[in-house]
Amino acid sequence: MDERPVSILAICGSEREGGNTDLALGYAGRLLRERGARFEVLHLRDHRISPCSPCGDCNSRPVTCELRDDMPSIVARMAAADGLIYATPVHGFGLAHLMQIFIERAGVGYLRFERPLANKVGGVIVTGRRYSEASVHNQLVDNLLLNRMILVGSGFPALLRNTAPDPGLNDPEGVDALERMVHRMLDMCLLLRRSRGECPDDPLPSYDRNERISRRGLPV
Structure with missing residues (x-):
């Protein structure tokens, strides 16, 4: 079995340093590191x-996007991780624009060609004041499933509300859901690692890795 620490990468779509989303990821990181996992946060605002x-x-087009920016290096870091967390606040009753731009460019420009996130464990954290957290969560879940990722059920979704003027983890039920999610993500990563040691064949068939290839192996 692979003895390296499990690697979890969080993609943070918040523009606000030290805000609710950063606090939620800081807490998730503490939980994962306590169990020996390697946890990193990639802040989209820094890229x-x-x-x-x-x-x-x-x-x-038959090749990846040709726009020159930081997307190739971001996708490479995602592909190297065992699990991914998408974390974002709600803005204007929808997905924060940094995360929206990211999932569009990543998915259409890069991930659709080889599906490098296939069979990685995925999770979603959404922070908000009062409205639309569930719809934002659903959009990100759809994106994880589109990329053939494994979404681990953990009870209620990790939706954290804070109506106070200052950032804080003030939602006990949301924090509990976050705790359950990150622990089950790590458990699933470890389970997958053990199973791959016993059965090293890739469980994702080639025709399901690239959406441009049909089930018969022919371009579509």
């Missing part, structure tokens, strides 16, 4: 990510 351009050839 240059271009919005999708009007080139219009995303559905026909």
Whole structure:
């Protein structure tokens, strides 16, 4: 069995340093590190990510996006991790724009070609004041499933509300859901690692890794 620490990478879509989303990820990191996992946070606010351009050839091009920014290095870090957490606040009743730009560029420009996140364990954390947390959570869950990731059930989703003017982990039920999620993510990562040691074959067939390849192995 692979003896390296399990690696969990969190993608943070918050513009606000030290805000509710950062606090939630800080707590998640403490829980995971206490169990021996390696946990890192990639703050989208610290990276240059271009919005999708009007080139219009995303559905026909045979290679990854040619816009020059930090996306290739971000995708490489995602592909190297055992598990991923997408964490974002609610903005304007929807997904914060940094996370929206990221999932568009990552998915259409890079991930769709080889599905490098397939069979990685995924989780979602959403912070908000009062409204639309569930719809934002659903959008990110759909994105994880689109990329053939494994979403581990953990009871209620990790939706953390804070109506106070200052950042804080003031939602006991949301914090409890976060705790359950990160522990089950780590448990699943360890289980998958053990199973791969016993059965090293890739359980994801090639025709399901690239959406441009049909079940018969022919381009579509």
